[in-house]
Amino acid sequence: MNVRTPDPNPGWLSEEDLFEARGRLPMVYVEAVPVRLDPLGFVNEVGTLLQADADGNMIRTLVSGRVLYRETIRAALLRHMEKDLGPLAFPQLPISPVPFTVAEYFPSPSHTGFTDDRQHAVALAYIIPVTGECSPRQDALELTWMTPQEVMSSDVQLEFSGGRGALIRQALAFAGVGN
Amino acid sequence: MNVRTPDPNPGWLSEEDLFEARGRLPMVYVEAVPVRLDPLGFVNEVGTLLQADADGNMIRTLVSGRVLYRETIRAALLRHMEKDLGPLAFPQLPISPVPFTVAEYFPSPSHTGFTDDRQHAVALAYIIPVTGECSPRQDALELTWMTPQEVMSSDVQLEFSGGRGALIRQALAFAGVGN
Amino acid sequence: MNVRTPDPNPGWLSEEDLFEARGRLPMVYVEAVPVRLDPLGFVNEVGTLLQADADGNMIRTLVSGRVLYRETIRAALLRHMEKDLGPLAFPQLPISPVPFTVAEYFPSPSHTGFTDDRQHAVALAYIIPVTGECSPRQDALELTWMTPQEVMSSDVQLEFSGGRGALIRQALAFAGVGN
Amino acid sequence: MNVRTPDPNPGWLSEEDLFEARGRLPMVYVEAVPVRLDPLGFVNEVGTLLQADADGNMIRTLVSGRVLYRETIRAALLRHMEKDLGPLAFPQLPISPVPFTVAEYFPSPSHTGFTDDRQHAVALAYIIPVTGECSPRQDALELTWMTPQEVMSSDVQLEFSGGRGALIRQALAFAGVGN
Numbered sequence: 001m002n003v004r005t006p007d008p009n010p011g012w013l014s015e016e017d018l019f020e021a022r023g024r025l026p027m028v029y030v031e032a033v034p035v036r037l038d039p040l041g042f043v044n045e046v047g048t049l050l051q052a053d054a055d056g057n058m059i060r061t062l063v064s065g066r067v068l069y070r071e072t073i074r075a076a077l078l079r080h081m082e083k084d085l086g087p088l089a090f091p092q093l094p095i096s097p098v099p100f101t102v103a104e105y106f107p108s109p110s111h112t113g114f115t116d117d118r119q120h121a122v123a124l125a126y127i128i129p130v131t132g133e134c135s136p137r138q139d140a141l142e143l144t145w146m147t148p149q150e151v152m153s154s155d156v157q158l159e160f161s162g163g164r165g166a167l168i169r170q171a172l173a174f175a176g177v178g179n
Numbered sequence: 180m181n182v183r184t185p186d187p188n189p190g191w192l193s194e195e196d197l198f199e200a201r202g203r204l205p206m207v208y209v210e211a212v213p214v215r216l217d218p219l220g221f222v223n224e225v226g227t228l229l230q231a232d233a234d235g236n237m238i239r240t241l242v243s244g245r246v247l248y249r250e251t252i253r254a255a256l257l258r259h260m261e262k263d264l265g266p267l268a269f270p271q272l273p274i275s276p277v278p279f280t281v282a283e284y285f286p287s288p289s290h291t292g293f294t295d296d297r298q299h300a301v302a303l304a305y306i307i308p309v310t311g312e313c314s315p316r317q318d319a320l321e322l323t324w325m326t327p328q329e330v331m332s333s334d335v336q337l338e339f340s341g342g343r344g345a346l347i348r349q350a351l352a353f354a355g356v357g358n
Numbered sequence: 359m360n361v362r363t364p365d366p367n368p369g370w371l372s373e374e375d376l377f378e379a380r381g382r383l384p385m386v387y388v389e390a391v392p393v394r395l396d397p398l399g400f401v402n403e404v405g406t407l408l409q410a411d412a413d414g415n416m417i418r419t420l421v422s423g424r425v426l427y428r429e430t431i432r433a434a435l436l437r438h439m440e441k442d443l444g445p446l447a448f449p450q451l452p453i454s455p456v457p458f459t460v461a462e463y464f465p466s467p468s469h470t471g472f473t474d475d476r477q478h479a480v481a482l483a484y485i486i487p488v489t490g491e492c493s494p495r496q497d498a499l500e501l502t503w504m505t506p507q508e509v510m511s512s513d514v515q516l517e518f519s520g521g522r523g524a525l526i527r528q529a530l531a532f533a534g535v536g537n
Numbered sequence: 538m539n540v541r542t543p544d545p546n547p548g549w550l551s552e553e554d555l556f557e558a559r560g561r562l563p564m565v566y567v568e569a570v571p572v573r574l575d576p577l578g579f580v581n582e583v584g585t586l587l588q589a590d591a592d593g594n595m596i597r598t599l600v601s602g603r604v605l606y607r608e609t610i611r612a613a614l615l616r617h618m619e620k621d622l623g624p625l626a627f628p629q630l631p632i633s634p635v636p637f638t639v640a641e642y643f644p645s646p647s648h649t650g651f652t653d654d655r656q657h658a659v660a661l662a663y664i665i666p667v668t669g670e671c672s673p674r675q676d677a678l679e680l681t682w683m684t685p686q687e688v689m690s691s692d693v694q695l696e697f698s699g700g701r702g703a704l705i706r707q708a709l710a711f712a713g714v715g716n
Contacts, residue, residue: 017561025558026565026604028659040253041272067563069657072641072648074219092271093220095306096279097355097641101534102634102661104609111609112534120606122565124639124659127274173531176276176459176470196382204379205386205425207480246384248478251462251469276462280713281455281482283430290430291713299427301386301482303460352710355638355649398611399630432577450629451578453664454637455713485632534634 022119029123030076031103032063033171034085036145037129043175046151046168047134049084050142053161058141060159062167064123073097073124081128083137090132099124100174103167114163127171148177201298208302209255210282211242212350213264215324216308222354225330225347226313228263229321232340237320239338241346243302252276252303260307262316269311278303279353282346293342306350327356380477387481388434389461390421391529392443394503395487401533404509404526405492407442408500411519416499418517420525422481431455431482439486441495448490457482458532461525472521485529506535559656566660567613568640569600570708571622573682574666580712583688583705584671586621587679590698595678597696599704601660610634610661618665620674627669636661637711640704651700664708685714 021027034047053059065080067073074093081091103123105116114123136143150156152172157165200206213226232238244259246252253272260270282302284295293302315322329335331351336344379385392405406418423438425431432451439449461481463474472481494501508514510530515523558564571584585597602617604610611630618628640660642653651660673680687693689709694702 021558021562024554024606025562026606026608028563028565035274037272037274039272040251040257041274042253043274067659069561069563070643071563072219073639073659074221078219092308093216093218095214095216095220095222095308096353097639098353098635098637099639100275100635101531102610102636104634106607122604122610122659122661129271129274169527170531170534173459173528174275174277176528200379200383203375203427204383205427205429207384207386246480248382248384249464250384252460252480276460277456277458278460279456280710281431281457283455285428301425301431301480303480348706349710349713352638352707355707393632395630395632397630398609398615399632400611401632430577432579436577450666451574451576453572453574453578453580453666454711456711458633487629487632532633532635 026120026122028067029064029105029121030067030073030080031123031125031167032077032081032091032128033125033168034063034081034089034091034128034130034134035175036131043127043148043172043177045145045147046172047085047130047143047145048151048156048160048168049136050144050159052141058159059161060144060156060164061161062164063128077126077128081130085130085143086133086135086137088133088135089130092129092131094126094128097124099126101125101167101170103163105162110163112163113166116162125167125171127175148172205299205301207246208243208284208300209246209252209259210302210304210346211256211260211270211307212304212347213242213260213268213270213307213309213313214354215310222306222327222351222356224324224326225351226264226309226322226324227330227335227339227347228315229323229338231320237338238340239323239335239343240340241343242307256305256307260309264309264322265312265314265316267312267314268309271308271310273305273307276303278305280304280346280349282342284341289342291342292345295341304346304350306354327351384478384480386425387422387463387479388425388431388438389481389483389525390435390439390449390486391483391526392421392439392447392449392486392488392492393533394489401485401506401530401535403503403505404530405443405488405501405503406509406514406518406526407494408502408517410499416517417519418502418514418522419519420522421486435484435486439488443488443501444491444493444495446491446493447488450487450489452484452486455482457484459483459525459528461521463520468521470521471524474520483525483529485533506530563657563659565604566601566642566658567604567610567617568660568662568704569614569618569628569665570662570705571600571618571626571628571665571667571671572712573668580664580685580709580714582682582684583709584622584667584680584682585688585693585697585705586673587681587696589678595696596698597681597693597701598698599701600665614663614665618667622667622680623670623672623674625670625672626667629666629668631663631665634661636663638662638704638707640700642699647700649700650703653699662704662708664712685709 105121108115284300287294463479466473642658645652
């Protein structure tokens with residue numbers, strides 16, 4: 001971040017500068033709950049990603065990532081959906097920029113229940129229907145589709161980290177899934 | 180409404196009883212703003228219906244209609260979309276039952292700016308993307324697709340009746356179309 | 359509903375006519391989740407009403423009631439809040455007519471999880487902060503204030519009827535209470 | 538941003554580092570539309586700030602500012618409301634973290650219609666009712682209260698910069714103000 005000369009990738013920070021920025025500024029994130037809908041728009045299935053964390057523990061997570069400099073929210077959503085679900089998922093991007101919730105992740109202990117050890121992230125969260133074939137990228141070990149009831153069961157809720165179990169429950173509440 | 184014996188069509192009122200009910204009870208309506216989206220979810224075009232009113236004046240309107248007894252909101256939306264845009268419109272029904280606004284139509288003069296001489300109607304309003312071919316039914320003379328800028332122009336706004344010009348502006352505001 | 363002569367109370371149906379209409383038309387309802395907020399807008403407490411049903415069983419419920427003919431949603435909310443919480447509750451009516459959810463109550467078994475044996479009701483649900491003194495009317499045996507955690511506990515959830523436990527969870531999800 | 542030793546104000550960047558970060562990362566902002574409501578929750582008046590820009594031109598703007606590291610959205614809203622409207626405004630912070638819109642400001646020309654020459658800012662926008670006395674800080678030359686009709690008039694709309702005229706229209710659309 002100490003380069004004042006023109007920069008070929010102005011939207012990209014070096015790893016070191018990003019590390020620094022994460023200790024000083026809230027980061028803008030998007031978070032997506034992939035769903036499959038029935039023809040009337042009811043949620044049939046919710047997609048979650050199972051991956052190993054830094055310590056090798058398996059954790060369940062959602063499609064999530066940073067919004068880059070000069071990138072729109074919709075473009076960031078599309079980029080992260082493609083990264084995590086592959087190029088043939090055919091996500092339906094939201095009509096409105098209004099998220100179903102805003103999740104504020106803080107280094108723990110958190111004010112809000114959402115935690116992220118690396119940073120303070122403000123995540124705009126959307127439900128994203130997909131209609132195509134999903135094939136997770138390599139480092140996500142598994143993409144799992146579950147019914148709303150399964151994803152809200154205590155067993156599955158315990159596998160989420162950082163408060164994302166609550167985020168899923170908020171998504172399903174917004175979708176009118178009463179449990 | 181004076182029939183106490185079993186009734187073959189319990190969800191249907193006779194014309195006379197419906198006339199009476201409209202003078203005594205608020206009616207539940209759904210209203211849909213059909214849109215075509217670009218791949219990122221931005222509104223490219225808005226669909227409106229041009230039809231003759233009882234006096235033969237041409238008025239511009241939206242997809243709109245009553246929710247029947249024991250009918251869900253989603254089923255009512257689908258039924259009215261099919262009635263007005265044909266069976267091949269392929270509407271994407273909303274993920275959430277939360278409307279972008281609730282339009283309260285009153286016999287004029289109105290408390291809210293929305294008027295309907297026939298009744299007090301509480302209309303849940305949704306933006307509905309369509310991806311297929313639209314062919315309006317006979318009594319709607321014309322289905323017109325316009326850009327957001329065109330539909331918000333003063334000329335077109337004047338063609339709407341009952342406050343539906345404002346409803347369209349609310350829909351586009353929700354979609355983040357800044358005008 | 360068979361009176362065609364002018365009527366002193368056009369917004370009121372006779373008991374018999376209301377009974378008939380409830381078997382033929384969806385009714386418009388408002389439903390309110392009363393809350394007390396801390397100075398930053400976080401939910402401190404949720405108010406619920408404990409009352410006896412027709413069979414003498416104690417059930418937990420919310421502020422709820424019909425929208426009358428020619429009555430706005432806001433006026434109906436204010437009227438039902440005053441009826442159930444008294445004239446000194448000082449409710450803060452919502453800025454927007456957009457509800458946090460729309461609960462569709464059907465005679466059981468239900469399409470949506472919300473049930474009401476008497477009717478098909480479409481309820482627009484709002485969170486309503488109160489700042490004053492609440493004194494429930496006589497036929498509500500008890501107004502209880504609970505923390506979000508208490509109201510979401512399994513014991514309390516079991517006391518709700520008609521799906522209103524899920525409605526409260528949707529309200530708290532909208533308020534960002536992660537549980 | 539090149540300091541790795543402990544820092545007494547970790548949430549604050551030096552002016553230089555903030556300048557650098559603004560060219561590399563989207564900034565998290567909150568934006569507030571102050572309103573005065575009538576007892577039923579309808580918008581009576583909208584508050585706007587009239588101030589001189591860097592070139593001495595008078596521009597109309599809203600309450601707006603950055604979310605600091607480790608600061609919640611609600612705390613940022615409260616801080617910026619107090620800074621711009623004084624300590625006795627008594628703002629009612631929102632029940633939900635869901636904004637009425639998300640305004641994406643880009644260095645012009647913009648993808649979204651919202652522009653900010655200094656930075657890429659993602660602003661979560663809220664309507665904030667105030668019930669107390671407002672006294673703008675010194676560098677805001679004037680706080681003006683206008684009716685919804687006045688603030689949407691072409692004359693006043695032209696005084697807004699960066700797309701905030703559209704933001705106000707979106708706020709009033711969300712509040713159900715039909716124009």
